[in-house]
Amino acid sequence: PVPVIGIDGPSASGKGTVGARVAEALGFQHLDSGSLYRLVALAGMREGVALDDEVALARIAAALPASFEGDTVFLAGDDVTNAIRSEACSVGASKVAVLPAVREALFWRQRAYRRAPGLVAEGRDIGSVIFPDAPVKIFLTASAEARAERRYKQLIDKGMPANMDDLLSDLRERDARDSQRAVAPLKRSEDAALLDTSEMTIQQAVDFVLQQAAA
Ligand code: CDP
Structure with a gap:
């Protein structure tokens, strides 16, 4: 079977950047499943x-x-x-993500990314629902403060408005919604390696994932 590296974890834990770099290093396909939920929210708002x-x-x-x-x-x-990275789309994505019919509609689209030579996929339920048989599973996390600070820097770098207090409270609200929902709640599966990146650089996190993949 085509190997999958599943990276799950809360908002702004660094999954996106780490996933993209790992995929590039290995020459694998890359799926940021959160972008699909963001796109559904944006399309919904536009309509x-x-x-x-x-x-x-x-x-x-x-x-x-x-x-x-x-x-x-x-x-x-x-x-x-840029539009899908706005706070409105972040909040919107976590709202549409609680709806079982939306998750179901995105299930096969995500499964189709599993193509040779391999796939790096990140999200909330990659290891638990989308690819439960993934040979490598990582649960990437960081403190709420570290995550809010990273999101703040990202937004400022893109010239987008950002407020630290708002970001932190949005993040906590989103964490709560993601972990308390009935369908595919955010939770580390027992077979996922835990990586807390609060005090780590991106490259250290990338190296950890590559080591897990090589093991
Ligand atoms: O970038 P960030 O980690 O903040 O969020 P994201 O990964 O882009 O995901 C946005 C929202 O989509 C999350 O708050 C989740 O509610 C939802 N999501 C999900 O339910 N399942 C996934 N596999 C990916 C994202």
């Missing part, structure tokens, strides 16, 4: 759909006109790379 309208959002998720070219994300041909 004026309420973010708790499960039927309408599942329909959007099933037919999501999304494509990826390197780091650039397109929705119906529009470059939405």
Whole structure:
């Protein structure tokens, strides 16, 4: 079977950056599953759909006109790379992610990324639901403060508005929603290696994942 490295963990734990670098180092496919939930939220907001309208959002998720070219994300041909990283889309993504029909609609789209020579996938339920047979599973985390600070820097670097207190409270709210929801709650599976990156550089985290993959 095609190997999968599943990286799960809370918001802004560094999964995206670590996943992208590991995929590049190994020449593997890369799936940032959070971007799919963000795209569903953005498409919903653009169509004026309420973010708790499960039927309408599942329909959007099933037919999501999304494509990826390197780091650039397109929705119906529009470059939405920055738009999906806004706080509105972060909060929106965690709202649409509680809806079982939305998760189901995105299930096969995620499974289709498993192609030779291998896949690095990150999210909340990669090791538990999407690829439970992944040979390498990592649970990447960091303190809420460290994560809020990273998100702050990312936003400022992109010239986007950011407020530390708002980020920290949004993060805590999102952590609570992600870990308390009925379907695919965020939780470390027993077979996932725990990596707390609060005091680590990105490269140290990348090296840890590469070591797990080589073991
Ligand atoms: O970048 P960040 O870690 O803040 O978030 P993300 O990974 O882009 O995911 C955004 C939201 O989508 C999360 O808050 C989750 O609620 C949801 N999500 C999920 O439920 N399952 C996944 N596999 C990935 C994301």
